Amino acid sequence: MDCIVDIVAQGAWNGGVPVDNSVYENKGMQFKGGIPVTSETIESRIGVRTRIKAPADERIGVIAIEDLLASSDIDPARIKVIVSATNIGEDKMDSGPFVRFPYARIKDLAPQAFAFDLYAGCPGFNVAVETIFMLSLAGRLSPGDLSVIVGAENIHRAEAFKPLDTANIIFGDDALATAVETRGSADRLDRVNAGEEIRFSVGSDFIAEIADLLAAQNLPEPLDGIILDNQLGLLEYRVPASAARIQHALIERTYPRETAAGTFGNFREAIDFYDRRVKGFAFDIMTLDNDPDQVQQLAQAYAASGRYPRVAAIYLGPHRNGVLSIKSGNLSPLASPRSGIIDTLTRTHGCFAGFIEAIREEGELYGLIDGKGVFLHATRGARNHIETLLGRNGLSLQDIELMIEHQANFAMIPLTLEQIIGPEKPDAKRQAADFLAGRMVTNVHLRGNCSVVCMQRLPYDLARGALEPDTIQGLAVNRNVQGLRDSRLILYDSVGAGMTRSSFIRRR
Numbered sequence: 261m262d263c264i265v266d267i268v269a270q271g272a273w274n275g276g277v278p279v280d281n282s283v284y285e286n287k288g289m290q291f292k293g294g295i296p297v298t299s300e301t302i303e304s305r306i307g308v309r310t311r312i313k314a315p316a317d318e319r320i321g322v323i324a325i326e327d328l329l330a331s332s333d334i335d336p337a338r339i340k341v342i343v344s345a346t347n348i349g350e351d352k353m354d355s356g357p358f359v360r361f362p363y364a365r366i367k368d369l370a371p372q373a374f375a376f377d378l379y380a381g382c383p384g385f386n387v388a389v390e391t392i393f394m395l396s397l398a399g400r401l402s403p404g405d406l407s408v409i410v411g412a413e414n415i416h417r418a419e420a421f422k423p424l425d426t427a428n429i430i431f432g433d434d435a436l437a438t439a440v441e442t443r444g445s446a447d448r449l450d451r452v453n454a455g456e457e458i459r460f461s462v463g464s465d466f467i468a469e470i471a472d473l474l475a476a477q478n479l480p481e482p483l484d485g486i487i488l489d490n491q492l493g494l495l496e497y498r499v500p501a502s503a504a505r506i507q508h509a510l511i512e513r514t515y516p517r518e519t520a521a522g523t524f525g526n527f528r529e530a531i532d533f534y535d536r537r538v539k540g541f542a543f544d545i546m547t548l549d550n551d552p553d554q555v556q557q558l559a560q561a562y563a564a565s566g567r568y569p570r571v572a573a574i575y576l577g578p579h580r581n582g583v584l585s586i587k588s589g590n591l592s593p594l595a596s597p598r599s600g601i602i603d604t605l606t607r608t609h610g611c612f613a614g615f616i617e618a619i620r621e622e623g624e625l626y627g628l629i630d631g632k633g634v635f636l637h638a639t640r641g642a643r644n645h646i647e648t649l650l651g652r653n654g655l656s657l658q659d660i661e662l663m664i665e666h667q668a669n670f671a672m673i674p675l676t677l678e679q680i681i682g683p684e685k686p687d688a689k690r691q692a693a694d695f696l697a698g699r700m701v702t703n704v705h706l707r708g709n710c711s712v713v714c715m716q717r718l719p720y721d722l723a724r725g726a727l728e729p730d731t732i733q734g735l736a737v738n739r740n741v742q743g744l745r746d747s748r749l750i751l752y753d754s755v756g757a758g759m760t761r762s763s764f765i766r767r768r
Contacts, residue, residue: 263443265389265396266600267766268406270720271328273320273435276312278706281429289424292631302429303705307670307732311432311708313416319350320435321412325362328437334406336369341392341407344377345384345712347499347757350414352618352625355493357546362410362437374554379490379498380543381616382666382756383606384712385411385438387543389752389764390604391558392440397594398561399447407440411713420627427629430669432708436716440601446594448564454556455585462580467502471509473584474572482514483507483586485562485571485606486542489555491578493546495625499618503542503574504758508610511538524611527636534609535644541568541606543760552583559587566593567604596653599767605649606762612637616757638668638755639675645761646680646753653765655749657681660699662747666754667704667714670732697736701744705732715754 281299289297291305303309314320321344329336344359357377366373380387392407401407412435421427462469474483488503512519515537523529547554552575559573569589576582596602615633618625650656657663657680665673677692685691696702701722703714710717721727722745727738753763 261444261446261595261597263600264445264597265393265440265442267438268441269328269332269334269439270716271324271326271331271437272717272720273323273327275318275320275323276314276433278310279313280310281308284429287424289426291426297426297429304733305671306430307705308430308708309705312434314414314433316417319361320414320433321350321358321410322361322365324412324435324437325365325408325410328408328439332439334439336366338404338406339366339370339373339408340401340405341395342366342370342373342375343388343391343407343409345388345409345411346377346413347379347381347384347711348413348415348418348420348495348627350412350417352418352420352495357548358412359410359548363548375548376554377546378543379501379545380760380762381500381758382668382711383754383760383762385409385715386752386754386762386764387606387760389440389601390606390762392442393601393604394561394565395558396442396444397446398449398564399445400449400557400561401442402445403443405442407442408437409440410437411435411716413711413713415711422626427627430709432710434707434710434713434717436713436720438716443600444597448591449560451589451591452560452563453588454560455587458584460582460584462582466576466580467505467509470506470574470584471513474506474510475513477586479570482511482538482540483570483572484540484568485559486540486574487555487559487562487571488544488574488576489547489552490544490576491546491550492576493578495618496620498544499627500613500616500757501542501544503544504608504610504613504760507540507542507608508613511610527633530611531609531637531641534611539607541760542608542610542758550577556585563587563589564591565589566591602765602767603649603653604762604764605645606760607645608758608760609637609641610758612759615759634759635669635672637759638672639679641755641761642676642753643679645763649763649765655765660749660751662744662750663695663700664715664718664750664752665700666756667702667707667718668709670702670704673702674735693735697739699740699744700737701727701741702732702737703727705730711756715752
């Protein structure tokens with residue numbers, strides 16, 4: 261196949277004001293170990309100098325899709341899917357789905373569009389690209405159809421963290437919209453076993469109850485994926501995605517000996533076990549139409565790909581009633597297309613779901629991040645994941661001309677590269693530094709961690725010439741921006757709440 265899907269246009273919200281590090285000084289904030297928060301300690305620990313703050317009265321995701329429509333020649337009538345890839349969105353108390361705001365902008369122009377939120381942590385854009393790839397591959401989307409992914413995170417407006425939580429320092433606001441065009445398909449849906457639909461009703465401990473339902477299916481091995489249409493509408497049920505918690509609850513029931521031995525309480529043992537035995541993804545959606553059949557169609561498309569042979573589709577209604585089925589494909593993976601998005605990979609380590617979560621205290625919602633745990637997962641989880649994706653396409657990291665890496669914390673980026681290169685190699689640090697300077701683009705120092713949106717912002721800013729050479733924590737960045745604009749082989753990699761890592765390869 262020549263091409264299944266490719267990215268064809270982008271639009272952005274380019275407003276807001278920069279906020280420098282000085283606003284966090286003299287507020288009593290401390291990093292772990294009692295280190296006082298100053299402009300210097302912020303930059304030395306996380307590499308951020310400024311972040312962008314959006315006005316409280318703007319719907320920045322709507323502005324991004326309006327810019328997409330105004331700045332490109334795409335025909336809105338061809339839009340068949342619109343995805344809001346987000347975490348907190350623009351209001352932490354909003355019961356969702358957030359997609360209703362950008363959808364309202366196009367619904368008269370694209371009346372047939374399937375609209376839904378996608379909650380997979382910071383890799384939400386990558387997972388959304390994969391979902392569109394699967395829908396196209398399976399034939400749910402036809403050549404010429406367009407899908408639009410809108411990422412919008414207004415962290416300042418949402419007041420996502422407690423006032424003295426140093427997580428406030430890391431994040432910035434941003435919104436982009438990306439159009440993806442379907443150009444081919446394999447149409448293998450009729451070869452997928454749709455599975456028995458099990459109707460259920462659950463109580464307050466719905467994670468355990470749904471895991472029990474899945475365990476009762478006597479699966480021969482772990483599922484390759486879980487997609488949950490989560491209509492509960494509360495932030496604490498989507499950060500992390502409830503599907504990730506269900507995934508791990510199922511694993512605990514499937515492997516009681518390892519659970520009793522404390523395997524999942526030890527980072528090294530847990531990540532090794534998941535990499536060897538689980539190898540699956542788990543994310544939530546929230547459909548605008550609240551139609552139980554839609555998540556079934558998504559899971560069926562994943563199963564038809566051959567990459568994810570058995571995928572659970574779960575609809576959980578607002579009153580905790582639901583429908584569950586398991587789609588099984590047992591199909592060989594198709595050869596990667598020659599251009600466009602050529603391959604994708606998403607993996608969730610639900611054993612670490614508590615590393616990033618939303619909690620409710622005295623009626624208020626706050627984000628809570630285990631910084632050490634996230635750092636370990638982001639860096640040490642990279643090698644197995646990236647080698648798997650590149651290896652099955654006959655590639656290595658050195659074949660990649662441009663790598664778009666999640667901008668969570670600058671210190672993570674060179675360490676992630678070292679892990680992929682191989683920390684046992686004597687020159688791993690030098691290779692990582694060279695790769696960072698010449699084959700990557702960086703903006704965390706200027707925009708902060710923009711969560712889901714940074715995967716879209718980096719290539720957008722590269723294309724429009726908005727990135728400049730700099731030095732962060734003694735390492736050179738953006739030293740080849742002119743050359744990278746013409747890159748043909750691109751790797752997108754992101755990690756976040758769940759804990760989920762999602763990556764895809766694009767060939768232009």
